[in-house]
Amino acid sequence: MDRRAPEGQALIIPALAVGFTLYYFWTVQELAWEAKANGIVIGAILLVLVTILLARIAWRVAKGQASLRVTLGGDPATDRLRIWLLAIVGAFILALPLLGTTIALALMLFAGMWLLGARHWPTLLGVSLVTPVLVWATLIVGIGTRFPLGPFEHAMAALLGLPGAD
């Protein structure tokens, strides 16, 4: 069994940071100095810091204290749940324009709770129905935030004579 501390995961954020910095440099290369001074100063410091981190990790790997194995510490079953949960949130965002905020949120909450093992029907239905209705009442009707509207919002607007029925 490999007893060396895995350090590969510590490179994900620096890789993102360096990638973004290089992209930033590329987008500002032809701009006036006022437009790029800030990014270049920060980017240069960032590249120096990442170089130091790389040197530190390389030193530890060379001494046999660390390996470049990547792990975020989660067990595969929880990781799968996490990915499914993110997929449900992604589906919620995609479904928003079609179903409207209230129905999409209700489905998202129900699916999320079911995925995580909730099987108590009163809780499942209570949370996934009451929460979206509260969101609709406070954020859409009360505050007037222009969330995507769907069948529920249109029906309620028509029923209660609220704006947004059409």
Next chain:
Amino acid sequence: MELDFAAWADLFARSFSLWWAILPGIALGLAVGVLPGFSPQNTLIILLPVTLAMDTEAALAFMISLYCANHLSGGIPAILVNIPGSGGAAATCIDGYQMTKKGQAQQALVLSFVASVAGGLITSVAVLALLPFLSQLGLVLRSVEMVVIILFGLTLIAVLAAKDMLKGLIGGMFGLMLGAVGTDAVYSTPRATFGFLELYDGMPLVPVLIGLFAVSEALVMLEERFSGKPAAQSRAAQWADTLDGLRMCVVHWWQITWTAFLGLLVGVIPGAGAYIASFVAYQQSRLFSKTPELYGTGHPPGVIAPESANNGVTSGTLVPTMAIGIPGGSTAAVMMIVLQYQGITVGPRLFQDSPNIAYGVFVMMTVAYLLMIPMILPLARYASRVVTVPVHIIVPLILGLTVVGAFADREYVFDMVLALVFGIIGYVAVKSGYHVTSILIGVLLGPIFERYLLRALRIGQGDVMVLFSSPIANVLWAMLVVSIALPLWRERRLARRAAA
């Protein structure tokens, strides 16, 4: 700008008139503070659409009372079930849970509540007394000094908030880079926008905040708390126990006072926060105690010290936010975002431009703590009946409500996707030892840093040496270097000692 008596009286009257925002803030803060993993900033993020719709003063009063109450109630699960409701209550577990095991849960809760309220009151009054001096900062700090202060603040956050300073600095600089996205202030040319029109105004703060904190926290909670913990159970419900707890507080009044000031001092340092303050207070309290051997066995000062310091932090955290525009912690960063949304720029000029906000924040805090007193003592009697909400309900709720909250600010579905992307970045950051606070504060300070840097460079006609042209700035540069070098030197010394 100094206020006269009439202005102070007006500020207090206005704060009391906002009771309708303060009381729900307190109630909500107390309620969500007992839920492990529900930090004040996460609660504020969930409620962002509500606060953004309020007028500035009401929104501030609501956020501040929620923040203070949240700090107070984090001790409840720490005492009852040995699970801190927030990082700041972690030290409370040590003696608080031992008191519960000894059948003194109610006394421990009263100690925690009274120490928290007294600590918060003492420090907010102290800050009010010191504000006339702090408000003068605006007159001496110019663009050159502000550039160094921002870098210094980020460095302190990296040193204190992150376990690994280098990773903290990388996180902070990554945040500053992300904060440089959008059109530049002079020519309005887009920079690093990936072609998205939604990024032309810069990196939107609300989705970044929601992603880095709420979404990532939900993903972490899934892993860490999925097994579930036993629910809190009622162990004592006697008014005599409440009175006994009050008696203990009177006996230890000096302990409450000095640990509150310790919390204030730690809170003023950007990035330090309640977690560090409570452990420092616990450790110092034990150090100066005549009976250090009793700590860890259910000793009342072991509950008082961290709880008083934990709430002393609340006013301390807002000092750098209001005085120099550097958020002292994550919650202060959320408040800063709401203020920016309302068109108020915090920083040195705030005391001149909006004294009712600059001073009002601390007056509201004092009023919130005063209004909290009649609410908390009955709570001690019934708090032990609070049960922890299962993860299979909390996680979908956090994800659903916060992603909805990401939309509410600018009303772009794009921002929901951005929150999800930053949630994944935040999760990876947390799991690989990068502190999300340093990334967030970098994003928050990015545009401000650019503004001051450009102004300084223009004064120096493009010469970078202008950043070393002021005595105050040079002192700050020296402090910045020391703040990086000192922990490195100490770490090396400890490593050598361990090797010897």
